[in-house]
Amino acid sequence: MADVNWQNWSGHVRSTPQKWLKPKDMTELRDALRAPDGHVRMVGKGHSFTALAATEGTLISLDEIPGTVLSCDRNAETARLQAGASLNALSRGLQQQGLAFKNLGDIDVQTLAGATSTGTHGTGVGFPCLSAEMVEINLMLASGELVTASTTENADLLHAARVAIGSLGIITDATVSVRPAYRLHRRTFTRSLQDTLAHAMGSWRTHRNFEFFCLPFCDHAFNIIHDETDADSFGAKENSDSNAVMQLKRLRDLLGWSKPLRRALLNQVARHQKPEEMIGTSWEMLASERNNRFNEMEYHLPVDQGLDALQEVLAVIERQRRDVFFPIECRQTAGDDAWLSPFQGGPRISVAVHAWHEDSVDWFFEHVEPIFRRRGGRPHWGKMHSLTAADLRELYPDFERFTALRRELDPGGRFLNAHTADLWGETFGS
Ligand SMILES: Cc1cc2nc3c(=O)[nH]c(=O)nc-3n(C[C@H](O)[C@H](O)[C@H](O)COP(=O)(O)OP(=O)(O)OC[C@H]3O[C@@H](n4cnc5c(N)ncnc54)[C@H](O)[C@@H]3O)c2cc1C
Incomplete structure (x- = not known):
């Protein structure tokens, strides 16, 4: 009988591992692996939206191993x-x-x-x-x-x-x-969506870090810029994200029936949003708290496709889904050469859509994923997608090398679960 309940951060993925082991050193970790029984999955903080860590076998986390x-x-x-x-x-x-x-x-x-x-x-x-x-x-x-x-x-x-x-x-x-260690000058401001898109490539070139959030049913976007500085720290980051998301939800609940009214109100709020700036330690400026639970799909697109994909996504949401209220995030990341890195082979623009944790995510798959796929996107491995081995093989030149190495290192399929078996084209029995 299963004795542990596990769920991911959003609550969308649940499983009942037989054991959840938290080894305190390498000997205990090795003992956990050498025990003959069943499948093993590792879990970090459970912040992936897909069933990566779900298992009915043994779950292992390393958070009791001392040291940073x-x-x-x-x-x-x-x-x-x-x-x-x-x-x-x-x-x-x-x-x-x-x-x-x-x-x-x-x-x-x-x-x-x-x-x-x-x-x-x-x-x-x-x-x-x-x-x-x-x-x-x-x-x-x-x-x-x-x-x-x-x-x-x-x-x-x-x-x-x-x-x-x-x-x-x-x-x-x-x-x-x-x-x-370094300090960053963080600036946030709203700008028309048109201007944000027109300047996006320039903003990425000019600033150390640039990203923006846009809203369905709104003609403005929230821009975030970080640049390195030697100047003294000032200002403090408020956790206003949670309040803003709740306000957007209320607006959807009250005005979702009228697109023009919703757009007029959102535009007015956006126009009156005050720009903010502060300077602080790099990691405190870059990372924020996210207290509202949501589910997410993010695809990484070739740079020449990213902004067009984003506009297509906005258009389809406005046409088909009045219930969507979460901001859509757009970022750019440099390329690398890890076999299964979504950024393997060159830089990519990432577009992420979110849904309130109690809302349906069917529109991710019905309306948004086809746009991302048509434009050559690769999914974030930790965020929702529907791809399996046949699709992934087309997207990653080193896919076969990876699956061959996986089979060599884990011939018994110890680290498989149903989700990863689909990714690697393996059959999975519990
Ligand atoms: C609120 C929120 C904000 C996010 N923001 C971003 C963002 O800005 N950018 C972004 O790219 N992603 C973002 N994500 C996604 C998140 O970064 C990834 O899903 C990440 O993998 C979660 O890390 P975790 O420690 O929770 O790992 P888990 O979700 O617990 O596990 C992820 C994978 O790592 C494996 N794993 C864990 N530990 C080990 C180990 N010791 N050895 C081998 N494998 C291991 C697991 O088996 C699993 O396959 C966000 C997610 C949330 C919920």
């Missing part, structure tokens, strides 16, 4: 990091050493292993996803053997393990390319 920054080399600007530690704890640990991650996404509660396993990214044309910054990875295989993959040792494994969706082994720690 295990060592660092200030000259080489690298740090060896505990893979089960959160990006927030790691940022604090790095700061004590005068170091910092080069970039971060919208939040920093994810674990290093969880974030990198799905190709978690921020925004900025000069910055690849976090996985690409890993220069050495220590991995415990299904056999319990500990292997090291780096640019000089098992280089193929490094390229595969940087984004491996928990399918090659358990990442125990990784050496990550970092940089001296």
